Amino acid sequence: MDTPVAIQVWTNSFEIGQLPTAIWYHYDVINPDALFKRRNYEIMDRVQLENAAIFTPRAVYDGRKNLFSRRDFPAGTFTVALGRTKKFDVFIKRVSIISPNDVRKLCQRRSPGDTSDNSMSLNLLQLIVRQAPNMRHKFPADARSFYISHNAKDLRIGLSAWRGYFQSVRPVLNKLIINVDVSHAAVYTPxxxxxxxxxxxxxxxxxxxxxxxxxxxxxxxxxxxxxxxxxxxxxxxxxxxxxxxxxxxxxxxxxxxxxxxxxxxxxxxxxxxxxxxxxxxxxxxxxxxxxxxxxxxVPGQVYRKKLPPDTQKDFLGFSTQKPADRLRDIQSAVSGQAGLYGAIHTPSH
Incomplete structure (x- = not known):
């Protein structure tokens, strides 16, 4: 019988070293006039700027109906203007409280009869993790991936291939991890x-x-x-x-x-x-x-349509990486000089 050989395998998962210790308040945002997320972000940014006494520190917003704040404030309607004439009435009301214990429950073993729903706690963590790097690179706070122009490849049809990073918080037994991976996208050449x-x-x-x-x-x-x-x-x-x-x-x-x-x-x-x-x-x-x-x-706009066949070939060549190169890019993004995150540990293996 052959002697078993030990093989070391690395994964692109990083343990979160420090969980939130503050209480977060979850609010519903009702804005009947907004139709798309980009406008929603603009409206909520204006709401927070014009009502800094309430929104300090800044609340975390998902671009749709969920707002998370470390401050508790009463329900109310906030009226803001974008441009010279268009006004928006935004009604915000508290719907729940997320405690540190709710976050810890995400990684605890659940009993068969436990019907509690901690999905909003996970949504909050996703936003907290994604918000800073996404907004630093001019992407929506809740985007799963963001992309950077460094070492971009010209695809010659008004598009460029950019390399970026996918981010996702995942609960596992007794801990929370961040899954970070390299991703690629065709963007309109700025x-x-x-x-x-x-x-x-x-x-x-x-x-x-x-x-x-x-x-x-x-x-x-x-x-x-x-x-x-x-x-x-x-x-x-x-x-x-x-x-x-x-x-x-x-x-x-x-x-x-x-x-x-x-x-x-x-x-x-x-x-x-x-x-x-x-x-x-x-x-x-x-x-x-x-x-x-x-x-x-404007830079960073992802092209969502199907690429022509010749362009697909160029894009595939750009996005194909050897495992060692992919791991190096991930480690550099997380723990390099321009690190994406603060309190996370080394990748599991």
Whole structure:
């Protein structure tokens, strides 16, 4: 009989060395006007900024209906404004209390008749763990993964492959662990919108954006709709592209009892001439038309659609790692100079 050989196996799981010792208060957030998480985060951020006496320290929010605070405060409605006219009424009421003992119960053996539900305690831990690294890299507080541009690979169609990290808190017997893994995503290449449009269509001259064929404009519209853009001439918050507009600088609208072009409006308002008035631009909101030369793609936006076959091959090559390289990246992320977490222990093996 062969002598058994001992094999050391490492896992990408790290023990949480210090559990929360404070009481947390769980609140329901009711905001009937908000439709998507990005707007919810903006609204709740404004609520906390304008009511700092209540929300100090800052509460933890999941972008939907759950808010967790270390301070207890009475139910109430908070009214905030985004932009000049849009106001939101947010009703917040306490629904439960999460104690340190509730968190400890997550990793205790449950008796057959125990029907208690500690899922909200686990949700709180997930948010606490994910919030700081996610928000540091401009991702939603509750996102399971965040991605960084370091060593990104250009996929040549207006997209780049970014490497990032997946994070998840998991209860096991007598302890809680954080599972950390390397993840990968295709993201819209940040920077000038014109560069991304040309790259996506395989164009070599910016003037080719003046007279796109219907099929080219359709491809570009599908690719860019919903992408969040920062307008370089103003301090307004980034907003998503609603549609594309051909010859954007030449589009006309009524102003001061006469017809103005978009190019004339921008030169008058910002003292900046529109150099490329005939190329495709973007529409934001209901009516705002922005020339593409004043648009920057905000970093870190994950591309959710299916990649073309050639691009899939490049992405797969980027995302394939040898086990040793993957482990090194995970260890560097957790315990390196720019560590993701504080009180966690070494990986289990």
């Amino acid at each position: 920077g000038p919108l014109i560069d991304t449009m040309m790259q996506h269509l395989g164009l070599s001259d910016v003037r080719q954006l003046e007279n796109l064929r219907p099929d080219e404009l359709g491809r570009l519209r599908i690719f860019l709709k919903g992408v969040v853009i920062k307008v370089t001439l103003s301090n307004s918050r980034p907003r998503p592209i609603k549609d594309l507009v051909g010859q954007a600088g030449l589009q006309e609208f009524d102003k001061e009892n006469e017809r103005w072009t978009v190019a004339r409006h921008f030169e008058h308002k910002y003292n900046r001439p529109v150099r490329l008035p005939r190329i495709v631009g973007i529409r934001m909101g209901a009516t705002a038309i922005i020339p593409a030369e004043f648009c920057q793609i």
